[in-house]
Amino acid sequence: MLYEKITKDYMTALKNKDNFRAEVLSTLRSAIKYREIELREKGKELDDGEVLEVIKKELKKRREAIEMYKQGGRLDLAEKEEKELKILEEYVLAELSDEELRIKIKEIIEKVGATNIKDMGKVMKEAMSGLKGLAEGERIRKIVEELLKG
Structure with a gap:
């Protein structure tokens, strides 16, 4: 499952003291857990499709933040969001042809x-x-x- 891969990568980032990556993946894991709780309340289970939806929402947030930071002249914050975006993009499957x-x-x-x-x-x-x-x-x-x- 995709969530298990994210968790494994999170643990690896912690072991390697890659704090930035660990922080991004921790935030993603939290968003996924929140979605899992929502689904459980509806009697549904978390699957890779749901995890992908969470990742896509997180990607959208980063893209919007990058745009706003650039418009506001905060290139340092835009750059940070771009780094987060690159990490999150690793987990999005390419669409089918x-x-x-x-x-x-x-x-x-x-x-x-x-x-x-x-x-x-x-x-x-x-x-x-x-x-x-x-x-x-x-x-x-x-x-x-x-x-x-x-």
């Missing part, structure tokens, strides 16, 4: 037994949960629509 996404969606279509565009809702529900963090929803929708119409 269109070809890989098509293959995954074809598998989902077969799994749910979809035959035409009327089954789009079933396919989308399965695809959005199964491909969470691997592709944007709009890309998934376009390919599902294309495959079901064809």
